[in-house]
Amino acid sequence: MAAHYLEFERPIAELEAKIEELSRLSESSPGSLxxxxxxxRGRAHxxxxxxxxxxxxxQKTQVARHPDRPHFVDYAATLIDDFEExxxxxxxxxxxxxxxxxxxFRGQPxxxxxxxxxxxxxTRVKHNFGYxxxxxxxxxxxxxxxxxRFKLPVISFVDTPAAYPGMASEERxxxxxxxxxxEKALMLEVPMVAVVTGEGGSGGxxxxxxxxxxxxxxxxxxxxxxxxxxxxxLWRGARTPAEAAKAMKITAQxxxxxxxxxxxxxxxxxxxxxxxxxxxxxxxxxxxQELKGLEGLSADELKARRAERFYAIGxxxxx
Amino acid sequence: xxxxxxxxxxxxxxxxxxRRGWLSRIAPGVRGLTKKDTPENLWVKCPDTxxxxxxxxxxxxxxxxxxxxxxxxxAKLRLDYTFDDAKYERIATPIVAxxxxxxxxxxxxxxxxxxxxxATGEQDSMAVGYGHIQGQPAVVIVQxxxxxGGSLGMAAGETFVIAAKEAVKxxxxxxxxxxxxxxxxxxxxxxxxxxxxxxxxxxxxKAAGLPYIVVLTDPTTGxxxxxxxxxxxxxxAEPNATIGFSGRRVIEQTIRETLPPGFQRSEFLVEHGxxxxxxxxxxxxxxxxxxxxxxxxxxxxxxAA
Numbered sequence: 001m002a003a004h005y006l007e008f009e010r011p012i013a014e015l016e017a018k019i020e021e022l023s024r025l026s027e028s029s030p031g032s033l034x035x036x037x038x039x040x041r042g043r044a045h046x047x048x049x050x051x052x053x054x055x056x057x058x059q060k061t062q063v064a065r066h067p068d069r070p071h072f073v074d075y076a077a078t079l080i081d082d083f084e085e086x087x088x089x090x091x092x093x094x095x096x097x098x099x100x101x102x103x104x105f106r107g108q109p110x111x112x113x114x115x116x117x118x119x120x121x122x123t124r125v126k127h128n129f130g131y132x133x134x135x136x137x138x139x140x141x142x143x144x145x146x147x148x149r150f151k152l153p154v155i156s157f158v159d160t161p162a163a164y165p166g167m168a169s170e171e172r173x174x175x176x177x178x179x180x181x182x183e184k185a186l187m188l189e190v191p192m193v194a195v196v197t198g199e200g201g202s203g204g205x206x207x208x209x210x211x212x213x214x215x216x217x218x219x220x221x222x223x224x225x226x227x228x229x230x231x232x233x234l235w236r237g238a239r240t241p242a243e244a245a246k247a248m249k250i251t252a253q254x255x256x257x258x259x260x261x262x263x264x265x266x267x268x269x270x271x272x273x274x275x276x277x278x279x280x281x282x283x284x285x286x287x288x289q290e291l292k293g294l295e296g297l298s299a300d301e302l303k304a305r306r307a308e309r310f311y312a313i314g315x316x317x318x319x
Numbered sequence: 320x321x322x323x324x325x326x327x328x329x330x331x332x333x334x335x336x337x338r339r340g341w342l343s344r345i346a347p348g349v350r351g352l353t354k355k356d357t358p359e360n361l362w363v364k365c366p367d368t369x370x371x372x373x374x375x376x377x378x379x380x381x382x383x384x385x386x387x388x389x390x391x392x393x394a395k396l397r398l399d400y401t402f403d404d405a406k407y408e409r410i411a412t413p414i415v416a417x418x419x420x421x422x423x424x425x426x427x428x429x430x431x432x433x434x435x436x437x438a439t440g441e442q443d444s445m446a447v448g449y450g451h452i453q454g455q456p457a458v459v460i461v462q463x464x465x466x467x468g469g470s471l472g473m474a475a476g477e478t479f480v481i482a483a484k485e486a487v488k489x490x491x492x493x494x495x496x497x498x499x500x501x502x503x504x505x506x507x508x509x510x511x512x513x514x515x516x517x518x519x520x521x522x523x524x525k526a527a528g529l530p531y532i533v534v535l536t537d538p539t540t541g542x543x544x545x546x547x548x549x550x551x552x553x554x555x556a557e558p559n560a561t562i563g564f565s566g567r568r569v570i571e572q573t574i575r576e577t578l579p580p581g582f583q584r585s586e587f588l589v590e591h592g593x594x595x596x597x598x599x600x601x602x603x604x605x606x607x608x609x610x611x612x613x614x615x616x617x618x619x620x621x622x623a624a
Contacts (some may be wrong), residue, residue, distance in 0.1 A: 163545075165565030165573050170583060173593050175544035175564035183518050183550055202502075203514060203545040203564070210515050224502045224511040224542070234424070234504055248507035249420050258419075260508050307519050311480065313512045314415065314473045 004273075006062045008051060015044045048270040055219060057251050058242035061227055063219040064198045065161075068273035070280050072099050072114035072157045075197070078280045079287075080105055080112055086146075089138035092172065097128045097160070098136030098208065100143045105155060106288055111147040113140055113208055114157030114197075130199075131164035134177035137207045144184045147192075153291055154185075154192040156208045161226060163204030178207040185210040186306060189299035193290045195283060196220045196252075196261070197272075212306050213290045214260070216252040217283070218267040222260065223250040259313055263290070366390065381600045389557045389600050391537060393439055394446035394463040397496055401459055401604055407450030410458070410485055412442045412478045419473065422505040431505075435466045443474035444499070447482045449489065453608035455615075458486040460495040464538070469499035471543050472506040476513030479547065483520035492530040492611045493521065497548045501541020514546035521547055530614040534603060535562050535585065535594065553610055554594045555603070556585035562594070 005013040019040045026033040055063060063069075076083045080103035088094040100113030117130030147154045163174050185192060185208065194211030200222030209222075216222060223245075230244035231237055255261045265286045272279035294302070362371045365384040372384060381400055382390040392400075399405035422428045436442060444466040449458050460482045462469045479495075486493040502510040524531045533551030537560035544564050556562060563583035571578055581587050588594040598606050 163564065165569045167570055167574055167576070167578060167582070170563050170565065170570065171591055173549070173591060176549040176593055178545040178564070179514075179518070179547075179549040182515060182546065183522065186515060186519055187522060202511060203542050206511060206514055207545075222508050222511075224506075224508055225504055230504055243423075247420070247423050248504070250508060255508060258509060260512060310512065310515045310519055313516065314419065314477070314509050 004066065004068055006059070006066065008055075008059050008062075009048075012044055012047050012051065015040060015047065019044060045269070048274070052219070052267075052269060052271055056242070057221070057245035057249075057254075058227065058240075060219045060251050061199075061221050061241075061245050063271050063273075064217075064221045066198075066271065066273045067117075067119055068276070069159075069198055070272055070276045070283075071119065071159065071198075072116040074276060075114065075157050075280060075283065076101070076103070076112060078277070079284045080110070083112070086143065087139075089135040089142060091135070091138055093133075093135045095128075095133045095136035095139060096126050097130050097132035097164070098140055099127075100139060102146070102152070105291075106284065108291065109150075109152050111143050111152045111154045112156070113143050113154070115160040115205075115208070117159060117161075117198075128164060130160040131162060132160060132204055132207075133164045133166070133169050134172045134174045137163075137174075137177035137181035140181045140208050141184045144181075144188055148189050151190060153190055153294070154188065154211075155287055155291075156185075156192065156194045156211065158194055158196045158200050158205045158209045158222075159198035159220075160201045160204045161199055162201040163207070175203075178203045181207040182210055186310070187303060188212075188306075189302065191291060191294035191297065191302060193287050193294075195265070195287065196222050197283070201226060210306070210310070212294055212302060212309070213262045215263045215265055215283075215286055215290065216255060216261045217265050217272060217279070218252055219271055220252055221245075221250040222252075222255055223248055259316075262309075363390075383600050387558060389537065389559065391464050391498065393465055394441050394461040397461040398446065398448045398459060400600070401452055401461075401494075401496075401607070402448060402450035403453060403604075407448035407459075410447040410449055410482060412445065412447065412474065413481055414442070415473045415477050418505070419509055420505070420507050422507075424505065428505040431467060439463055439466045441466055443472070443478065444469045445475040445478040445482075447478060447485070449485065449491075452494075452604050452611070455608045455611040456489070456491040457494050457607070457611060458482050458489065458491055460493070462496060462498045462543075464498040464500075467503065468501075469497075469543075470501065470503035470510070471499055471513050471517075472503035472510050473513065475503075476510075476516045479513075479517045480520040483517075483524050486524050486529060487527045490527070490529065492532060492615065493524045494532045494534065494607060494611075495547065495551075496534045496536055497539040497543055498536045499539055499541070499543040499548075501543055511542065514542050517547040518550060521550055525552070528618045530611060532607060532610060534598075534607075535588075536560050538562070540564065540566065549593065552614065554588075555596050555598050555606060556588060556594045557600060557603075558585055558597050560585045562588050 083103035085101040099116050115130045116127045118124035118127035192211040194209045194214045196216040227241035227245035231241045252264045268275035268278045367386045367388045382392050418428045446461050532553045535556040539562045585597045
């Protein structure tokens, strides 16, 4: 079993440790403990299912940030055939916090892009923990343009804490880069499906999240500021990130009610990280359906529908 | 202590004179000022030098101090300064749900809104006017930093959309004076969505072949900078305005270094290619008129042809 347990998973972790211990014991006297082990496994599974069915906003934030959740590199490797990574913004550099390229998704040629956080020390540094710099958004614009030129739909995977708050980032105009990328996505003449797979962090997420359709995984979040930041700015740290997470209504379920997202993709019983293959298949199925629904629409229709979709947010369906 | 002793030296001084005290000594002609006509803020401290400035002088200088500090001003004043003879038509700002998330806070969000409305006289952080700037017609949006830090929520987003549509309908340029700390957190992800909604709206102006001009004023940060503030055909900025995405403190924490002076200021943005010109407050109407005149002339000519 994976070593990374979240705070609320501790009872499950303890039980699973016990199961492992029993399995080791049973190796010396085969068969004697099988029944008990099986029963405990069932209980652990039930506990996990129970916990994940009732996650609060802060627990979901932790799940959304879980290092073992499928990341862009996993989605690209699993869902995209002949994925060719395309690097660089042709202006200054290549930013590995936003990756992208071309390939075929279930037979259909596509442009794909997404944030990548990395998983271990080496890859986290390489991908800057998913904090994109201006070059990431400028690469996204380049990929959007390519999609239009070759009439390819775009699939984006959104998973970032925020855009990188660094000095060089500001010097090279990260705000302008995000604004341009958002603008290009909104004006895109080909279909685009955006999937919030983990942490949809503020403007850094929005830059590649303005799809014709916006999907979100069951335990993913999408927020204007991380709960920690809201707690410190709004309440000067007097409350907790958990309270801020709840207050800001950042869960997939809240966002569907607010019509900020169009569809929730269910995760395996213990979260996407408990069964990445199943989670990625579910994402693939949902994206395939959504792309089908956008097939055959003209550039003008696509733009009009996208505008209608975003203009409608907040005009109805509140409270 | 010294002051008390000094007073004790002059026991016979009449009360009225004592009340006027220093004022009668330095300005013997000024008499009969009651508390009613002497607002406490008759004197304003210059944010740069700390110098005390006489309010009427400051007003005459459009709230620009002698040292050149362009002080923050409200929406009404900005519209007055921008349009010819301070004459313009107000475009009504839409009413939206006040507290869409029912946001829990020590001071409830609706109360914060109420207080901000009372303090500024505006419905929310954006006000819109239509009129002429040195003869050139335009729709002008002004963001008021005094209204909850100029934060961008549903009301402001919707106001921007309406202003953009108004510009398209009237076939005139859209001008915005930005001033904002960023998104309105009390509206959660709905506030983030305003970045997308305003971007769509300004593209309606662009699609109509009309100029969209941004005047960046102090401060313009966060999601506002990362959307409509950086998407103008032309970017002007008032001198020394703070313009950036991430807050100074956040960056300093990230890089563990103190940022150099002038970082994220107007002049810095010109150097880094994000702003076309830094323009003094008094020169802004003429500058806008000149730009609008040239940019709209091509459109008018091609129509006439």
